[in-house]
Amino acid sequence: MLHARIDGWATATIAHPSLKGQKIVFCTPVDENGKDAGMPIAAVDPIGAGRHAKVFITTDGSWTQNTVHDETSPIRNQVIGILDES
Amino acid sequence: MKPGRVIGTVTLSQGAPQFRGARWLLVSPMGKDELSGKNAGLSQASTPVVYDKIGAGVGDEILYVEGAEATQPFPEPIPLDAINVAILDHYAYAPPASS
Numbered sequence: 001m002l003h004a005r006i007d008g009w010a011t012a013t014i015a016h017p018s019l020k021g022q023k024i025v026f027c028t029p030v031d032e033n034g035k036d037a038g039m040p041i042a043a044v045d046p047i048g049a050g051r052h053a054k055v056f057i058t059t060d061g062s063w064t065q066n067t068v069h070d071e072t073s074p075i076r077n078q079v080i081g082i083l084d085e086s
Numbered sequence: 087m088k089p090g091r092v093i094g095t096v097t098l099s100q101g102a103p104q105f106r107g108a109r110w111l112l113v114s115p116m117g118k119d120e121l122s123g124k125n126a127g128l129s130q131a132s133t134p135v136v137y138d139k140i141g142a143g144v145g146d147e148i149l150y151v152e153g154a155e156a157t158q159p160f161p162e163p164i165p166l167d168a169i170n171v172a173i174l175d176h177y178a179y180a181p182p183a184s185s
Contacts, residue, residue: 008121008179010089012149014140015172016159024149024172026089026121026179039117039131040179042087042149052182061155074151074158074171077087 002041002057003083004029006049010042018065018073025049025079027057043077044068054083087149087171089116092142093128096135104164109138111170113150121179138170147174 008026012019022044029038034054041057046067049055058064061076068075094112098105113136119125136150149172156169 005181007181008177010149010172010177011175012172013175015149016140019172024087026177028118028181036118036181039115040089040121042089061153061158065158072159074155074169075087076151076153076155 002027002029002059002077003031004041004043004055004057006045006051006053006055006079007040016074018068018070018075019044022046022068023048027055027077027079030054041077043079044075045079047079047082049079049082054085055079056081056083087151089121089174089177090114090134090136090148090150091116091120092144092146092148093133094144102165104160104162109141111136111138111142111148113148113168116147118179118181121177122181134168136168136170137166140170140173142170142173147177148172149174 004027090113096110115131
């Protein structure tokens with residue numbers, strides 16, 4: 001599980017079939033104080049998190065293979081929750 | 087998935103038989119500066135070699151996956167660490183001004 005902030009988005013026409021129809025977002029990992037903590041990563045976002053929202057991301061590929069209904073999917077990162085502001 | 091820019095290709099004269107017909111990309115990972123347009127060149131991060139079967143070329147921005155999931159599209163076991171999963175058409179990246 002990664003704590004991250006939504007900082008961007010991307011579109012791709014040519015992609016692995018399991019990415020078709022998925023929203024792709026760029027996220028910056030953050031630490032417990034909200035400071036940036038690492039290189040940006042891309043994730044699929046089925047729940048529609050907004051710009052600069054704080055989110056939880058799973059890096060469990062087998063979970064994502066379930067949710068995209070494709071056991072050949074190489075996708076690992078998926079937004080699984082939006083944090084309430086604290 | 088990690089964003090990267092294709093900066094070259096790799097060819098093998100010998101390789102594991104599972105790699106027959108494979109294309110390989112040399113990829114410069116994109117960090118905050120590269121994604122937000124402050125650095126159009128190479129990043130400081132080390133440069134992975136990425137398997138490609140969707141046809142990315144030098145100069146393309148891609149998403150690649152590292153780790154065990156990279157082998158997931160293959161029906162047979164394959165000794166692979168990184169695979170290209172998307173060629174980006176458009177992207178935007180803008181962290182909040184305070185960070």
